[in-house]
Amino acid sequence: MSAENGTRSYKLEVWRQARGASSGRMVVYQVNGIDQNMSFLEMFDQLNEDLLRRGEDPVAIDSDCREGICGTCGVCIDGRPHGPLPNVTTCSLRMREFPDGSTIVVEPFRADAFPVVKDLVIDRSAFDRVVTKGGFISVNAGQAPEANGLPVPKDAAEAAMDSAACIGCGACVAACPNASAALFTSARIRYLSLLPQGQPERTSRVLGMVDQMDAEGFGDCSNHGECEAACPKGISIENIAKMRREYLRASLRAG
Ligand code: FES
The missing domain is CATH 1.10.1060.10 (Alpha-helical ferredoxin)
Structure with a gap:
């Protein structure tokens, strides 16, 4: 656990790919102050707010309903589509599933028929x-x-x-x-x-x-x-x- 308020910290390895580019790379980010009951997408919202404060380009990640209905939020988390839990979408995944201090690898769904639009967003x-x-x-x-x-x-x-x-x-x-x-x-x-x-x-x-x-x-x-x-x-x-x-x-x- 991080020092204050029982919050957690994570190292994120995130796929970054510019819009229209044919290749991308993994970029490492540190996120702190994460409430264990946050959803995975809320954790990304916090990362993006940090990036915007620093004047950096936020990570593009798709979502709509945020309640497991629309299907837009799918990303690979530690090599598994939608992450470690069965029958759970990315938006319904909570940060308590990831141990404090762990490294989380986030990539877009990979398939020739799903080209990457930008970062974690794919064209379905x-x-x-x-x-x-x-x-x-x-x-x-x-x-x-x-x-x-x-x-x-x-x-x-x-x-x-x-x-x-x-x-x-x-x-x-x-x-x-x-x-x-x-x-x-x-x-x-x-x-x-x-x-x-x-x-x-x-x-x-x-x-x-x-x-x-x-x-x-x-x-x-x-x-x-x-x-x-x-x-x-x-x-x-x-x-x-x-x-x-x-x-x-x-x-x-x-x-
Ligand atoms: S955002 Fe709609 S299923 Fe996850």
Whole structure:
């Protein structure tokens, strides 16, 4: 513990990369006076305030909701996407998880399909382009349907909800040795394939999304399982097996 108020101090090794630059480097910073109940992002806010006071460029790090919903805050902490705790996003991580005086290494998610924008901020628009190929249902506007007109079996509803929990943070890609986006893509396909509303576009959805995933330069899945371990929402790798079957079925139907 640091001297005053039971606060903590850390040495941070942070990836710094200028906007548009093709290479970067690790830079060491010392942060003091950190409350153990601060979130990881609040600790970065404090670092950036220190840097601004010294007239230095603050570290670019993405966040939005700061409550584990939006998926923008993902960084690698000590080599693990979102840090040391399972099922916890970077924004929900508290500094009490890191011993006082320790060194913490912070890097952006690494993948060719996620180019670094600046420092710890990456471009995840490849995920958006995958979703535009079918990760939705088309609805013809009109009178609202009767609420009980489309009954959904309980098992299917629960499995769909589990898959729909994906927040698109990209931790699965960062953790995979092949930089595969199979867990993300399969989760987005699966929940729609389980619901009656997803049936009319079921074939075009899986063909379009898987083809776009490949076109974006993500690697193939070779069943390492690192994606499932890194996912802060506990998305099951079972989704990938279901996606493969769904793709085969769609290919046969499409002729
Ligand atoms: S900032 Fe939204 S999930 Fe972390």
